[in-house]
Amino acid sequence: xxxxxxxxxxxxxxxxxxxxxxxxxxxxxxxxxxxxxxxxxxxxxxxxxxxxxxxxxxxxxxxxxxxxxxxxxxxxxxxxxxxxxxxxxxxxxxxxxxxxxxxxxxxxxxxxxxx
Amino acid sequence: xxxxxxxxxxxxxxxxxxxxxxxxxxxxxxxxxxxxxxxxxxxxxxxxxxxxxxxxxxxxxxxxxxxxxxxxxxxxxxxxxxxxxxxxxxxxxxxxxxxxxxxxxxxxxxx
Numbered sequence: 001x002x003x004x005x006x007x008x009x010x011x012x013x014x015x016x017x018x019x020x021x022x023x024x025x026x027x028x029x030x031x032x033x034x035x036x037x038x039x040x041x042x043x044x045x046x047x048x049x050x051x052x053x054x055x056x057x058x059x060x061x062x063x064x065x066x067x068x069x070x071x072x073x074x075x076x077x078x079x080x081x082x083x084x085x086x087x088x089x090x091x092x093x094x095x096x097x098x099x100x101x102x103x104x105x106x107x108x109x110x111x112x113x114x115x
Numbered sequence: 116x117x118x119x120x121x122x123x124x125x126x127x128x129x130x131x132x133x134x135x136x137x138x139x140x141x142x143x144x145x146x147x148x149x150x151x152x153x154x155x156x157x158x159x160x161x162x163x164x165x166x167x168x169x170x171x172x173x174x175x176x177x178x179x180x181x182x183x184x185x186x187x188x189x190x191x192x193x194x195x196x197x198x199x200x201x202x203x204x205x206x207x208x209x210x211x212x213x214x215x216x217x218x219x220x221x222x223x224x225x226x
Binding site for chain 2: 034042043044045046049088090093100101102103104105106107108
């Protein structure tokens with residue numbers, strides 16, 4: 001059974017700080033990794049995808065992938081109260097495939113950014 | 116990304132009844148995916164719906180409980196049959212346009 005593990009939190013950081021969210025996965029063959037943000041009562045929205053080892057930056061968000069350690073993380077710089085949400089790590093079930101529809105999700109980390 | 120519309124957005128249902136959720140996409144897509152999010156839990160894939168063929172179900176989900184239709188490339192339905200309180204969840208339709216995007220979800224409460 002493929003598994004994706006996250007700390008459920010809650011993770012609380014002050015406004016302006018860096019929030020660090022972590023995720024590990026069990027299937028060494030996994031190739032595609034995603035971070036979704038989910039506000040309470042809303043559906044998940046994609047914020048980052050990463051496919052290669054190393055860092056990928058998009059605005060205040062940086063995704064980091066280390067396939068050897070089976071570890072993926074998300075850094076949020078200059079955290080804002082509006083970043084308060086649940087962050088879901090997801091891994092493509094179709095290892096090596098090109099369809100990103102079949103994802104295994106972690107349980108999510110609740111992030112709270114306080115003023 | 117695609118615009119994905121789901122109906123109903125929420126409903127309260129009685130035990131033993133069935134409810135059909137509709138999903139409409141604003142562009143043609145080969146595959147549509149149905150996920151479930153139980154209260155306080157993460158998302159679990161129920162099935163993949165392909166146009167012109169039977170849906171493919173994940174382990175733990177069966178066609179009798181969750182029949183799916185896919186009559187064309189922009190529309191799909193998921194039926195939750197013979198509901199029990201354990202079926203109280205958010206059901207999410209999703210499609211891949213580059214990456215996976217979700218509809219707004221259908222929140223079902225079974226009494």
